[in-house]
Amino acid sequence: xxxxxxxxxxxxxxxxxxxxxxxxxxxxxxxxxxxxxxxxxxxxxxxxxxxxxxxxxxxxxxxxxxxxxxxxxxxxxxxxxxxxxxxxxxxxxxxxxxxxxxxxxxxxxxxxxxxxxxxxxxxxxxxxxxxxxxxxxxxxxxxxxxxxxxxxxxxxxxxxxxxxxxxxxxxxxxxxxxxxxxxxxxxxxxxxxxxxxxxxxxxxxxxxxxxxxxxxxxxxxxxxxxxxxxxxxxxxxxxxxxxxxxxxxxxxxxxxxxxxxxxxxxxxxxxxxxxxxxxxxxxxxxxxxxxxxxxxxxxxxxxxxxxxxxxxxxxxxxxxxxxxxxxxxxxxxxxxxxxxxxxxxxxxxxxxxxxxxxx
Ligand code: DGJ
Numbered sequence: 001x002x003x004x005x006x007x008x009x010x011x012x013x014x015x016x017x018x019x020x021x022x023x024x025x026x027x028x029x030x031x032x033x034x035x036x037x038x039x040x041x042x043x044x045x046x047x048x049x050x051x052x053x054x055x056x057x058x059x060x061x062x063x064x065x066x067x068x069x070x071x072x073x074x075x076x077x078x079x080x081x082x083x084x085x086x087x088x089x090x091x092x093x094x095x096x097x098x099x100x101x102x103x104x105x106x107x108x109x110x111x112x113x114x115x116x117x118x119x120x121x122x123x124x125x126x127x128x129x130x131x132x133x134x135x136x137x138x139x140x141x142x143x144x145x146x147x148x149x150x151x152x153x154x155x156x157x158x159x160x161x162x163x164x165x166x167x168x169x170x171x172x173x174x175x176x177x178x179x180x181x182x183x184x185x186x187x188x189x190x191x192x193x194x195x196x197x198x199x200x201x202x203x204x205x206x207x208x209x210x211x212x213x214x215x216x217x218x219x220x221x222x223x224x225x226x227x228x229x230x231x232x233x234x235x236x237x238x239x240x241x242x243x244x245x246x247x248x249x250x251x252x253x254x255x256x257x258x259x260x261x262x263x264x265x266x267x268x269x270x271x272x273x274x275x276x277x278x279x280x281x282x283x284x285x286x287x288x289x290x291x292x293x294x295x296x297x298x299x300x301x302x303x304x305x306x307x308x309x310x311x312x313x314x315x316x317x318x319x320x321x322x323x324x325x326x327x328x329x330x331x332x333x334x335x336x337x338x339x340x341x342x343x344x345x346x347x348x349x350x351x352x353x354x355x356x357x358x359x
Pocket of ligand 1: 053119267
């Protein structure tokens with residue numbers, strides 16, 4: 001009897017210590033079942049998710065979150081590792097799937113040599129070529145934010161490895177559609193070498209046409225540029241929008257046939273008030289709708305900056321994804337994900353400490 005008791009106690013202790021050991025040392029965690037904007041968000045290994053300025057591509061019920069892999073200290077604002085990718089089936093629990101696009105660590109002539117700047121990666125799939133296509137904002141190493149280029153990489157598999165193809169300034173030598181009444185100083189300055197392309201997103205419309213939306217003209221003005229059928233270049237059709245409004249961190253999504261934009265003002269890593277807009281054609285006219293955020297700290301987008309709006313059609317859900325940057329230690333930047341609702345056709349983002357989507 002005593003022997004049995006002792007054995008039971010031993011087993012219990014073993015169980016408790018085993019669980020503590022596994023969760024502390026192996027990083028195993030309980031399943032997540034809600035969003036907690038601004039809190040540390042661990043992946044299924046218990047390690048904080050490292051996918052900043054990210055975007056999501058979904059396929060067959062699985063979501064793939066691509067983002068900037070940040071490291072510790074100021075150097076972590078440059079690309080030391082590359083673009084990371086995580087996958088999830090419920091949007092709460094994310095498996096680390098590794099580095100989708102690695103920086104080059106040996107060839108100092110490579111555009112994506114370690115120490116360059118790779119920001120805001122977005123991935124789309126091209127049905128014609130069967131390739132996954134990644135666009136990102138690229139700054140060549142050692143040149144600050146002056147080169148303002150678009151990087152393009154491709155992969156046969158969604159999680160990679162992605163093969164870096166090229167970088168360029170969009171639409172060299174081509175004038176945009178639209179009126180020429182506004183100031184065009186930077187546009188004309190850059191006409192021959194191509195337009196600056198910094199903060200960016202990609203959008204694929206229902207007809208399969210894809211668009212690159214990027215902060216251009218020294219961040220004064222956004223451009224929407226149509227991509228070629230293989231998504232590997234530009235058709236030459238592009239337009240300026242929000243001219244002179246200094247917007248960045250663009251997101252673009254569609255609801256009930258209308259196009260919506262949510263972005264930010266231009267204050268470096270510091271947060272500012274978000275902006276929103278709506279149009280019935282992607283080419284505009286775009287009507288500005290003001291700051292969609294509501295609640296405490298709404299005038300600073302809850303301390304964050306937009307990066308993507310994810311549409312989950314099965315749940316009629318739109319999720320505003322944003323980054324709370326921490327430039328002194330970039331790896332510690334947090335994610336703010338909040339639901340987007342609509343009032344009189346305007347997007348509204350209300351602060352919530354914690355939330356779940358309705359199944
Ligand atoms: C704000 C942008 O949105 C970020 O992606 C990054 O480029 C910082 N500016 C750099 O200051």
